[in-house]
Amino acid sequence: MPSTTTNHTSAAYFPRLAAERLDIALCRASAAVARAADARAGALGLGVGQHLVLKMLAEVGPSSQRVLSDELRIDRSVMVGICDSLEQAGHVRRERDAADRRAYAVTITDPGRQLLAQAEEAVPEFLDGTFQALSPAERRQLSGILGKLL
Amino acid sequence: MPSTTTNHTSAAYFPRLAAERLDIALCRASAAVARAADARAGALGLGVGQHLVLKMLAEVGPSSQRVLSDELRIDRSVMVGICDSLEQAGHVRRERDAADRRAYAVTITDPGRQLLAQAEEAVPEFLDGTFQALSPAERRQLSGILGKLL
DNA sequence: TCCAGATCGTTTGACGACAAACGATTGGAA
DNA sequence: TTCCAATCGTTTGTCGTCAAACGATCTGGA
Numbered sequence A, B: 001m002p003s004t005t006t007n008h009t010s011a012a013y014f015p016r017l018a019a020e021r022l023d024i025a026l027c028r029a030s031a032a033v034a035r036a037a038d039a040r041a042g043a044l045g046l047g048v049g050q051h052l053v054l055k056m057l058a059e060v061g062p063s064s065q066r067v068l069s070d071e072l073r074i075d076r077s078v079m080v081g082i083c084d085s086l087e088q089a090g091h092v093r094r095e096r097d098a099a100d101r102r103a104y105a106v107t108i109t110d111p112g113r114q115l116l117a118q119a120e121e122a123v124p125e126f127l128d129g130t131f132q133a134l135s136p137a138e139r140r141q142l143s144g145i146l147g148k149l150l
Numbered sequence C: 001t002c003c004a005g006a007t008c009g010t011t012t013g014a015c016g017a018c019a020a021a022c023g024a025t026t027g028g029a030a
Numbered sequence D: 001t002t003c004c005a006a007t008c009g010t011t012t013g014t015c016g017t018c019a020a021a022c023g024a025t026c027t028g029g030a
Helices: A014-020 A020-045 A048-060 A063-073 A076-088 A110-132 A136-149 B014-020 B022-043 B048-060 B065-072 B076-088 B110-128 B136-147
Strands: A093-094 A105-110 B092-096 B104-108
Touching: A014 A020, A014 B048, A014 B065, A014 B136, A020 A110, A020 B022, A020 B110, A020 B136, A048 A063, A048 A076, A048 A093, A048 A105, A048 A110, A048 B014, A063 A076, A063 A105, A063 B014, A076 A093, A105 A110, A105 A136, A110 B022, A136 B014, A136 B022, A136 B136, B014 B022, B022 B048, B022 B110, B048 B065, B048 B076, B048 B092, B048 B104, B048 B110, B065 B076, B065 B104, B076 B092, B104 B110
Parallel strands: none
Antiparallel strands: A093 A105, B092 B104
């Protein structure tokens, strides 16, 4: 119950709207979660996108920015800035792919792996806090449903 | 573990990520749905926010921009532009609240109700199309889960 | 061989969301 | 009463995201 202000207008309207408009409920919930994720990532000095790039590079191996963009659902033009900052911080190297010199072979460095380990360590606690309103069964349900949507 | 130079995406990485990171799955699904909603609303010449404002005004009666902002989870500064455009199009009137002359009493007009009816008519079809990957039971589950999150 | 089209990474411009600050007005306390 | 903090609507500035266009490079035919 968010006791926001002097609510003179009886019952809140938003819950009704969220029940009727599944798309609005989804967007509003996403915005809240995204804000929490940004705050957490920012506290570590690592953006969400940068975290995901490091994670994918560690699990999949060197990849081009194009593959990173496609798989992480991050626009190409945004990926440029993410890789720029990661490279400048020494967490990533950009080598030209010998087979296709248009593309980079973005590679994670040892400092990058170290930072990733720190960031990954904080993820479970963050997820628990953000989705604490949901039971484990509900989280599995949500995961399956979102998987079908994507 | 990392294969040499990952060139093509034999095994897509994103589904694995989405299964592990519920927050990412939620944000990506929301972005896709939001894009679809924008496209649909734009085709009607009415933004999503404007649609929601008209809908709420029709259901709860004249409201201040503050109440609209709070209940629809739209920032105050964004609400200004939404009400501006609605007023200019004649779908809404802005009258000063006699009890509190700082606030407006935003009121829907008859043309506004007419446009709202058209927009509402297209909503079920849009929802069916957007969430067609989900069974009715899954949609109810998603609705309940999002309700708990919000 | 050469050339047209496609792709990779990048830059640029436009657009929307959010934070902060501002007048106007209200409510409450001294 | 008078004054000060809070609120409503608005404006401004900043930031992140997306579309379009650009050189550099690859690919697939003539």
